[in-house]
Amino acid sequence: MVAAPRQERDDGSALIYIDRQLLHEVTSPQAFEGLRLAGRKPWRIDANLATPDHNVPTTLKERAEGNAGIKDPVSLIQVQTLDDNCVEFGIEEFKINDPRQGIVHVVGPEQGATLPGMTVVCGDSHTATHGAFAALAHGIGTSEVEHVLATQCLLAQKMKNMQVRVEGELGTGVTAKDVVLAIIGRIGTAGGTGYAIEFAGSAIQGLSMEGRMTVCNMAIEAGARVGLIAVDDTTIDYLRDRHYAPRGEQWEAAVADWRGLVSDTDAEFDKVVVLDAAEIEPQVSWGTSPEMVTGVSGEVPDPCRGMATIPAATATPVRSSTWGWRLIRRSPISASTRCSSVPAPTRASRICARRPRWRAARRWPTPSSWPWWCRAPAW
Amino acid sequence: MKKFERSEGLVAPLDRANVDTDLIIPKQFLKSIKRTGFGVNLFDELRYLDEGYPGQDCSNRPINPDFVLNQSRYQGASVLLARRNFGCGSSREHAPWALEDFGFRVVIAPSFADIFYNNAFKNGLLLVTLPEETVERLFQEVAANEGYALDVDLENQRITTPSGEVIEFEVDAFRKHCLLEGLDDIGITLQDEGAIRAFEAKHRAARPWLFRDSAQA
Numbered sequence: 001m002v003a004a005p006r007q008e009r010d011d012g013s014a015l016i017y018i019d020r021q022l023l024h025e026v027t028s029p030q031a032f033e034g035l036r037l038a039g040r041k042p043w044r045i046d047a048n049l050a051t052p053d054h055n056v057p058t059t060l061k062e063r064a065e066g067n068a069g070i071k072d073p074v075s076l077i078q079v080q081t082l083d084d085n086c087v088e089f090g091i092e093e094f095k096i097n098d099p100r101q102g103i104v105h106v107v108g109p110e111q112g113a114t115l116p117g118m119t120v121v122c123g124d125s126h127t128a129t130h131g132a133f134a135a136l137a138h139g140i141g142t143s144e145v146e147h148v149l150a151t152q153c154l155l156a157q158k159m160k161n162m163q164v165r166v167e168g169e170l171g172t173g174v175t176a177k178d179v180v181l182a183i184i185g186r187i188g189t190a191g192g193t194g195y196a197i198e199f200a201g202s203a204i205q206g207l208s209m210e211g212r213m214t215v216c217n218m219a220i221e222a223g224a225r226v227g228l229i230a231v232d233d234t235t236i237d238y239l240r241d242r243h244y245a246p247r248g249e250q251w252e253a254a255v256a257d258w259r260g261l262v263s264d265t266d267a268e269f270d271k272v273v274v275l276d277a278a279e280i281e282p283q284v285s286w287g288t289s290p291e292m293v294t295g296v297s298g299e300v301p302d303p304c305r306g307m308a309t310i311p312a313a314t315a316t317p318v319r320s321s322t323w324g325w326r327l328i329r330r331s332p333i334s335a336s337t338r339c340s341s342v343p344a345p346t347r348a349s350r351i352c353a354r355r356p357r358w359r360a361a362r363r364w365p366t367p368s369s370w371p372w373w374c375r376a377p378a379w
Numbered sequence: 380m381k382k383f384e385r386s387e388g389l390v391a392p393l394d395r396a397n398v399d400t401d402l403i404i405p406k407q408f409l410k411s412i413k414r415t416g417f418g419v420n421l422f423d424e425l426r427y428l429d430e431g432y433p434g435q436d437c438s439n440r441p442i443n444p445d446f447v448l449n450q451s452r453y454q455g456a457s458v459l460l461a462r463r464n465f466g467c468g469s470s471r472e473h474a475p476w477a478l479e480d481f482g483f484r485v486v487i488a489p490s491f492a493d494i495f496y497n498n499a500f501k502n503g504l505l506l507v508t509l510p511e512e513t514v515e516r517l518f519q520e521v522a523a524n525e526g527y528a529l530d531v532d533l534e535n536q537r538i539t540t541p542s543g544e545v546i547e548f549e550v551d552a553f554r555k556h557c558l559l560e561g562l563d564d565i566g567i568t569l570q571d572e573g574a575i576r577a578f579e580a581k582h583r584a585a586r587p588w589l590f591r592d593s594a595q596a
Contacts, residue, residue: 015575017575017578033415037414044590046590081412117586143564147564147568150565151569153575155564155568246588250587251588253588257586
């Protein structure tokens with residue numbers, strides 16, 4: 001999986017061979033320009049896959065117009081530049097109105113372009129998402145994007161290993177996002193700094209691939225550049241018949257190879273963290289940092305009273321315009337809650353955290369012991 | 380990266396200490412999707428009397444006639460003579476990009492900021508650190524002699540003044556090697572091209588499904 005074309009350098013770094021690079025419009029323009037200025041060609045065109053995703057409009061109407069639907073001139077230039085660079089260098093791109101276009105970390109798995117055992121890089125810190133497929137995946141900067149384009153290698157230092165095991169069965173309506181938030185709540189946003197985290201345990205194995213991607217995606221919020229999960233039947237079933245996944249005899253050989261991508265039972269880790277799945281509650285994200293979470297039965301700081309805390313489950317009334325209160329009140333109550341009505345720093349984690357629970361709640365009855373705002377909305 | 384070649388270069392003096400990266404290339408120009416074209420905005424706040432913005436045509440902007448690079452005797456300069464702590468501020472690589480794009484190949488100063496020092500060498504710019512008194516003398520000589528040029532010989536780590544005086548300087552052996560050979564980070568990695576190709580061939584044979592052009596249809 002990992003190449004070391006020559007021995008470690010004096011600073012402990014070595015070259016690793018990169019199997020897949022995903023490109024998007026924000027961190028690639030100067031990398032391509034660097035190639036052009038130096039008269040260099042990409043080392044291996046088929047290792048790259050591009051899609052614009054940071055600057056694309058979200059409404060169907062705008063999307064139907066293609067690049068013309070992008071109103072912001074700086075965004076438009078970035079997307080147009082990616083299109084032009086992909087044509088010039090012969091790199092496959094899922095353009096803005098291609099049905100395969102999507103979030104860059106999702107496109108790879110969906111198309112079977114992310115495979116177990118791969119080294120995967122992208123100019124985006126959430127690249128660890130691909131770790132759900134037992135791929136060594138992490139984000140890189142623009143100069144490294146250029147370096148990978150030109151050499152198919154990256155200069156890297158070995159990371160420490162951490163295993164986070166979540167054992168047992170998750171409670172009703174507790175989703176992958178709750179699991180990873182609970183992990184971050186436990187180890188902190190710098191807890192994984194310098195580590196590659198392996199997420200393991202029966203609760204992790206019980207997650208769908210989408211759930212596993214959700215967990216690995218947030219490795220960086222725990223400070224770790226890499227988060228990964230061992231291969232099992234769920235991984236292999238997901239990949240079967242995906243567009244870029246191997247077929248025929250190669251599929252059989254690949255599956256046999258992938259089955260080996262699990263940690264030894266006696267593997268030693270630099271750090272091990274164990275969580276009891278049964279103790280993980282639906283998480284309440286109450287602040288501006290991913291570590292500012294607690295279970296629904298926990299307590300959150302009272303934004304109106306300094307250091308005082310209030311039970312998370314009862315923090316429902318709106319008493320002031322303080323964002324903390326609005327966040328708590330509006331958490332999961334309605335699918336029509338708009339991002340624009342929530343202060344910016346809280347949007348992403350809140351919306352992401354809640355949405356899977358709505359789906360879960362549609363399938364299962366919500367315990368009546370939960371507060372009203374954690375129950376399913378009326379669909 | 381271009382190889383650094385020995386040449387005689389016209390010297391422009393920038394008599395100011397602690398020139399930071401924002402002075403070298405102001406922040407508004409960082410939105411560019413390019414790494415070239417920053418030369419017209421090098422020292423933008425000092426060179427022009429109005430405020431610059433990205434993508435602007437600079438040919439009609441009001442020039443600051445007092446700024447050294449706007450004076451006719453320094454047109455075509457490729458050696459910048461500066462004061463201590465040149466390049467302090469941020470880690471932006473746009474600063475060496477702008478200096479190079481303008482035409483500078485060498486900056487001489489009593490000291491340089493750390494990150495800038497690294498970024499400059501990575502982008503083909505030679506930074507020469509000389510004692511404060513030597514730099515002071517060079518400033519005086521530049522001011523007194525129009526057309527003052529220095530012969531910068533990196534190979535032998537020597538600078539020769541128009542009067543024939545030879546000034547020796549120190550430079551890290553690896554950085555010197557990279558500049559003389561035109562090796563940037565990619566160039567250094569490509570020195571291992573054979574090893575990378577050998578690994579790739581083995582990797583392809585063992586796991587052909589990782590290579591889309593070797594994958595079974």
